[in-house]
Amino acid sequence: xxxxxxxxxxxxxxxxxxxxxxxxxxxxxxxxxxxxxxxxxxxxxxxxxxxxxxxxxxxxxxxxxxxxxxxxxxxxxxxxxxxxxxxxxxxxxxxxxxxxxxxxxxxxxxxxxxxxxxxxxxxxxxxxxxxxxxxxxxxxxxxxxxxxxxxxxxxxxxxxxxxxxxxxxxxxxxxxxxxxxxxxxxxxxxxxxxxxxxxxxxxxxxxxxxxxxxxxxxxxxxxxxxxxxxxxxxxxxxxxxxxxxxxxxxxxxxxxxxxxxxxxxxxxxxxxxxxxxxxxxxxxxxxxxxxxxxxxxxxxxxxxxxxxxxxxxxxxxxxxxxxxxxxxxxxxxxxxxxxxxxxxxxxxxxxxxxxxxxxxxxxxxxxxxxxxxxxxxxxxxxxxxxxxxxxxxxxxxxxxxxxxxxxxxxxxxxxxxxxxxxxxxxxxxxxxxxxxxxxxxxxxxxxxxxxxxxxxxxxxxxxxxxxxxxxxxxxxxxxxxxxxxxxxxxxxxxxxxxxxxxxxxxxxxxxxxxxxxxxxxxxxxxxxxxxxxxxxxxxxxxxxxxxxxxxxxxxxxxxxxxxxxxxxxxxxxxxxxxxxxxxxxxxxxxxxxxxxxxxxxxxxxxxxxxxxxxxxxxxxxxxxxxxxxxxxxxxxxxxxxxxxxxxxxxxxxxxxxxxxxxxxxxxxxxxxxxxxxxxxxxxxxxxxxxxxxxxxxxxxxxxxxxxxxxxxx
Amino acid sequence: xxxxxxxxxxxxxxxxxxxxxxxxxxxxxxxxxxxxxxxxxxxxxxxxxxxxxxxxxxxxxxxxxxxxxxxxxxxxxxxxxx
Numbered sequence: 001x002x003x004x005x006x007x008x009x010x011x012x013x014x015x016x017x018x019x020x021x022x023x024x025x026x027x028x029x030x031x032x033x034x035x036x037x038x039x040x041x042x043x044x045x046x047x048x049x050x051x052x053x054x055x056x057x058x059x060x061x062x063x064x065x066x067x068x069x070x071x072x073x074x075x076x077x078x079x080x081x082x083x084x085x086x087x088x089x090x091x092x093x094x095x096x097x098x099x100x101x102x103x104x105x106x107x108x109x110x111x112x113x114x115x116x117x118x119x120x121x122x123x124x125x126x127x128x129x130x131x132x133x134x135x136x137x138x139x140x141x142x143x144x145x146x147x148x149x150x151x152x153x154x155x156x157x158x159x160x161x162x163x164x165x166x167x168x169x170x171x172x173x174x175x176x177x178x179x180x181x182x183x184x185x186x187x188x189x190x191x192x193x194x195x196x197x198x199x200x201x202x203x204x205x206x207x208x209x210x211x212x213x214x215x216x217x218x219x220x221x222x223x224x225x226x227x228x229x230x231x232x233x234x235x236x237x238x239x240x241x242x243x244x245x246x247x248x249x250x251x252x253x254x255x256x257x258x259x260x261x262x263x264x265x266x267x268x269x270x271x272x273x274x275x276x277x278x279x280x281x282x283x284x285x286x287x288x289x290x291x292x293x294x295x296x297x298x299x300x301x302x303x304x305x306x307x308x309x310x311x312x313x314x315x316x317x318x319x320x321x322x323x324x325x326x327x328x329x330x331x332x333x334x335x336x337x338x339x340x341x342x343x344x345x346x347x348x349x350x351x352x353x354x355x356x357x358x359x360x361x362x363x364x365x366x367x368x369x370x371x372x373x374x375x376x377x378x379x380x381x382x383x384x385x386x387x388x389x390x391x392x393x394x395x396x397x398x399x400x401x402x403x404x405x406x407x408x409x410x411x412x413x414x415x416x417x418x419x420x421x422x423x424x425x426x427x428x429x430x431x432x433x434x435x436x437x438x439x440x441x442x443x444x445x446x447x448x449x450x451x452x453x454x455x456x457x458x459x460x461x462x463x464x465x466x467x468x469x470x471x472x473x474x475x476x477x478x479x480x481x482x483x484x485x486x487x488x489x490x491x492x493x494x495x496x497x498x499x500x501x502x503x504x505x506x507x508x509x510x511x512x513x514x515x516x517x518x519x520x521x522x523x524x525x526x527x528x529x530x531x532x533x534x535x536x537x538x539x540x541x542x543x544x545x546x547x548x549x550x551x552x553x554x555x556x557x558x559x560x561x562x563x564x565x566x567x568x569x570x571x572x573x574x575x576x577x578x579x580x581x582x583x584x585x586x587x588x589x590x591x592x593x594x595x596x597x598x599x600x601x602x603x604x605x606x607x608x609x610x611x612x613x614x615x616x617x618x619x620x621x622x623x624x625x626x627x628x629x630x631x632x633x634x635x636x637x638x639x640x641x642x643x644x645x646x647x648x649x650x651x652x653x654x655x656x657x658x659x660x661x662x663x664x665x666x667x668x669x670x671x672x673x674x675x676x677x678x679x680x681x682x683x684x685x686x687x688x689x690x691x692x693x694x695x696x697x698x699x700x701x702x703x704x705x706x707x708x709x710x711x712x713x
Numbered sequence: 714x715x716x717x718x719x720x721x722x723x724x725x726x727x728x729x730x731x732x733x734x735x736x737x738x739x740x741x742x743x744x745x746x747x748x749x750x751x752x753x754x755x756x757x758x759x760x761x762x763x764x765x766x767x768x769x770x771x772x773x774x775x776x777x778x779x780x781x782x783x784x785x786x787x788x789x790x791x792x793x794x795x
Binding site: 222223224225226227228229230254255256257476477478479 | 735738739742743745746749750752753754755766769771772773774775776
């Protein structure tokens with residue numbers, strides 16, 4: 001019998017390991033290593049299966065003509081090995097070489113990268129460029145979890161060809177984003193640089209532009225907000241020795257005169273119960289998690305940024321603990337195998353009781369949300385046991401995913417809502433309460449949902465109760481809340497800006513570029529100016545409607561109703577005239593930008609708090625010999641002041657507006673990729689270090705509490 | 714030649730404008746809200762109004778700057794397009 005040699009391309013080495021273990025008939029594939037690149041040889045009857053992996057994208061876009069990296073406009077682009085484009089991707093050369101060498105004499109090629117636009121494109125570009133055009137005859141493995149069972153099924157039931165339409169949509173997205181980004185970003189950066197006041201990377205793009213536009217627009221709303229006064233009537237009644245808060249019928253009284261009159265007329269009066277209304281409220285379980293709702297929930301409960309949540313979820317996916325997280329589906333189809341998953345979850349002590357309740361209720365039918373994803377179901381736990389102790393963050397995220405999955409099978413929460421209407425003269429008050437009759441899903445989703453009950457006294461119509469207290473409270477309307485990474489991500493999703501896979505990264509880029517800062521997002525003057533310039537000369541770039549339109553065109557490619565070339569031509573027809581206009585004004589743009597860049601650079605390094613020894617300005621200074629940064633006094637040379645404070649040596653430091661609760665010094669935030677931002681008071685930290693040094697103890701950063709060092713939530 | 718915005722001294726780009734676009738917008742907001750405040754309190758002088766608005770934490774920064782400026786230059790209030 002003829003032997004068949006198959007080459008499977010996976011997206012990441014961990015995924016390759018899992019696929020190889022599932023495919024090997026003994027579950028122990030031979031791990032090989034060539035120039036630091038791992039791949040696996042699996043035995044399967046008489047056949048040989050080689051499983052190798054990419055490291056994300058191995059190919060990327062670059063200008064066709066290899067001109068200067070400062071040159072713009074650029075209208076031609078081509079796909080090249082990533083290591084030829086970026087120095088930091090140098091090690092990918094080995095990856096491509098190894099894939100090339102193992103692809104010789106292969107009879108069958110398979111793309112087993114993630115089932116989404118990026119996964120389809122990663123696999124296709126490797127098969128096309130590294131495997132000598134093998135993409136045309138290659139097959140596609142599709143799976144939503146990395147469990148052995150699903151991977152085996154996926155290998156046995158491969159799609160006969162690659163998902164070309166999905167990959168084409170991905171290719172178009174990359175090309176458009178590159179052309180928009182490279183042209184506009186180079187123009188902004190070069191315009192500023194040509195002013196001779198230092199280099200700063202300035203960027204914008206098809207998704208970045210409107211996203212920054214949202215934040216700037218919100219900042220403007222806050223900056224120009226004029227509050228208006230109104231009054232609240234704060235009242236209570238006393239019944240059987242207990243005090244109950246009541247609401248005045250008009251929740252906002254618009255004038256002082258009216259508020260005073262209400263208080264005057266009601267004070268000391270008996271309120272008569274004019275009606276008692278009761279109503280049963282059914283609250284359905286929350287929909288199963290898609291990526292955005294998981295990111296929002298993880299931010300709300302744990303303070304994880306969207307990018308952190310995605311990174312943790314991907315780890316859990318690669319460990320086969322949850323299904324594929326980059327999904328926009330809120331549906332749990334029966335073919336995922338509810339019973340098997342529930343039995344797997346039951347083996348974990350925390351959930352045994354809940355699982356027994358779900359199974360005991362019979363008729364497993366989870367709630368389904370409205371959102372769909374053609375490639376994946378909603379995020380769900382696989383029920384597989386963990387093979388290593390999970391980190392605290394992984395444990396928390398897995399817990400919320402498991403509980404959300406269990407809650408999906410639970411009954412509605414039934415509440416009895418009561419409203420007692422109390423009147424005196426023409427004034428009406430409401431006494432509201434609610435009682436949980438059947439907790440339903442809320443029992444399964446603890447502690448992520450509140451189970452509050454508010455009692456109401458047993459009053460009947462006609463009964464009279466004395467008013468215990470009444471006063472009017474002067475209040476003011478509030479400006480709209482600032483975005484945080486979670487709410488900004490939701491806004492991007494609502495406006496159809498970016499994809500589920502890229503939104504979190506775009507927000508991180510805005511932080512890295514110095515456009516936004518702090519967790520309750522504030523814009524910097526640079527962001528305001530860049531947005532202002534784009535609004536003036538290239539309004540389409542900050543128009544979410546335009547970006548959403550292009551997203552729809554790209555969805556059309558995926559669905560087969562559009563052609564990549566047409567989408568590219570149409571989209572670029574908007575960019576060309578905008579670029580020409582911007583280039584004509586390069587000098588003016590540069591003057592404005594460089595001024596703000598310099599001012600921001602100074603502001604980023606200068607503390608509000610003055611030097612406690614000489615009163616001079618404190619700044620972030622870098623030691624020329626060691627390269628280490630610290631807080632130094634600008635009075636060093638004039639006044640001989642040697643005051644200094646230590647600073648974290650990792651990440652990007654930004655000065656916060658917040659002052660330390662202990663010493664009043666300006667707090668700082670160190671932000672680095674993949675880590676929670678560290679918020680710290682340099683002065684308290686220095687004091688802690690000094691006192692520990694005297695005692696001969698080296699302090700741990702996490703030990704220092706109460707304003708010295710805290711991990712931002 | 715224009716001396717710039719009287720509030721922030723920035724160059725005023727639009728010809729015929731007295732204030733920069735930010736402070737022009739802030740002043741318009743301040744003027745617009747005065748009537749609401751007047752109605753709410755019944756009796757409220759514009760000086761008192763400006764002082765109160767500039768002290769509130771809810772007030773936007775540009776509006777605070779404009780309110781402080783008008784409080785220092787009450788003669789400019791009458792120029793307002795009420």
